[in-house]
Amino acid sequence: MNITTPQCSNKPKKSTFFIIVTNLTFWVLIAIIAGILLGHFSPENGVKMEILGAKFIALIKLFIAPIIFLTIVLGISGMGNLKKVGRIGIKALGYFEVVSTVALAIGVAIAYLFKPGKIDKSGLTLGDASQYTNGAAKDFSWLEFFFSNFTLQVLLAAIVCGIALNFYKKREQTILVLERFSKVVFLGLKYVMYLAPIGAFGGMAYTIGKFGLGTLIPLGKLMLCVYLTMALFVFLILGSILRYYKISILSILKYIKEELLLVLGTSSSEAALPSIMVKLEQMGCSKSVVGLVIPTGYSFNLDGTSIYLSMSVIFLAQLYDVHLSFFEILSVIGILMITSKGAAGVTGSGFIVLASTLTALHKIPVEGLAFLLGVDKFMSEARAITNLIGNTVATIVISKSERDFTELNLDPVLEE
Template structure:
């Protein structure tokens, strides 16, 4: 006889409860510095726990995956496809943001001089440094690590990816003598995924802290003056998810809505924490469980977190034109094409820069005559929009992994269909369908 156990909620429901409690506590403890410190600490603990395990997972999974691929020409083909896909999708996202800004004219409905300005000095200093180091050769040099352990400690993803690719190719070239390294790295990845499961039990508390801190610092009232801009930003992101990614999935014969259901917990986690990084370990495991070869998942997802930021692209183009409209600037087609090209270049040139979305805006808006000071008026609501764009980034990278896997014949269709059909039927949706959850 089947026993029903009450009191055990799915990760998605736990995150939603954490979100709701965070909003309530944030409103109750508005501007209460002691409460803000406690909630901020809870959120920071969770983020740091995730950061602790991300790099070991990326190095172990990517190295083993590349070693199993072995063929450098095949690896080059996968890398080329991945970067072309990223460029096409992010360009579409930028264009969509520009089109929606022109259709809805959100900047025409506000008096920018009545908005509250927020300090953006931290972004200004980052932007100056990033602009100084931008360009083709500085970008190439930033990818090459001088000390792999320093890159791992700094969370610098691209040098770690390059090292892991070369390390994996080296293991494949050595052959049987290096087999012990594959066994060790496989064990490392299994151990780190186990640690991930433990860390994720703290996720609802982390979400509670991050949301509570945000609401307590800014208050719900911070949303009201720019409510229309926030609404249009979210509508644009939904259009991208439903239409653009939906069509992309259909072209590659993916079961889009069932895939979305399978990654719903990760979407909610990304949304509530405004951090793509917290979902990386789970997404790598989940897309592999869906049938994508480990080498593809371990390469596409970490690379996507640097180069495939669809939600960020939408926000950047939409925000730039919103500010131009708010200042009463008329932008010709030529101006908007210039903005598109500048955003395409700067977003890649500043990949991996802290607060990259806002920094890219700082580096780009001056090309269309918008004063940099204008960004002080939207900085206050950046966190609320960041939640949406982070969720879009997670969906985009999940679909990218499946698309590249399908294009390479590296997606096991039987496994993919079985995973989606059985998802949610096990006791714990975080386990792979067909496997037993851990004994308690």
């Protein structure tokens, strides 16, 4: 029997306190709590902090286009098999449509079960919400969606460039240059992420300072239903999908906890897009699958937004005592299957898409959106987090189904 003698290390052991205070998650959490307190006890100053959250998201967005472009180009050019690229794309879109439709159906079912819109309307004023929709309450247009969705444009451009690079004579030299540039971009992102607590503080302080905690009372039932539905979707639907691959949803949530806290503070799943791509690669998903599935999912796999939209439509129908037939309910799901793809993960986009959906339905007053203004911001955190988790699971599923997953990386990263 071999006995291994423990080796002495000259490196001093880091204390638990040191590990905690140098952890970015700790500071993001502290920032969120500080933002809530400032917004509640000093609303005027809390509202002024909006610029911190907005500037941080704007800074993160600078990295999204180059990261998506470089990841997809390098992924496709590294595959060497263009049939695989098409197969992954079709498989991902099929998965997105099925899962997001399930999310829509669950949202409608829970809304009818708990009837959040059947509340005491005394003292509530339903005003005109047109000023908040910026003219977005019109029929959905795929042409407009494409030209207004910069992420989708970058995605398509990267796919074309990645395919073209496979036929380029100086392919290897070009890939080497792109890989070096990619390392520089990710290094820059690493330093920007140290500002995450500031962004989370600003976003949360503004939210509480602007809308206050008291405004949640008349809409508490709707918020509770939305959060409950999204929790059920994550743990039952997405959890069951992961269980099929013998992965625990809890271990995944623990692994991406920094990204979840960042999304909670900023109300935007885009803030976590670059870092979630890095983590999924570290977990074992192939670079090519991550590069294709995550950016595409940010436009076509918004599970949290789907749940929010479907529940909000039914909520407003109940609020106005509008009876929807079974066929009209199916129409709602059908319309949302299209319009929900227009919410590209940016905070507030779900509200705009909801306006276009109600207009397309031609039955529920669009003015009722004013009633949702007080809590839309609070529910945006829940849908952004659900969107992030949904795209994380989608990437794992596609990578597993393609047998393009490094199993040796899985256990170590999930046990950290």
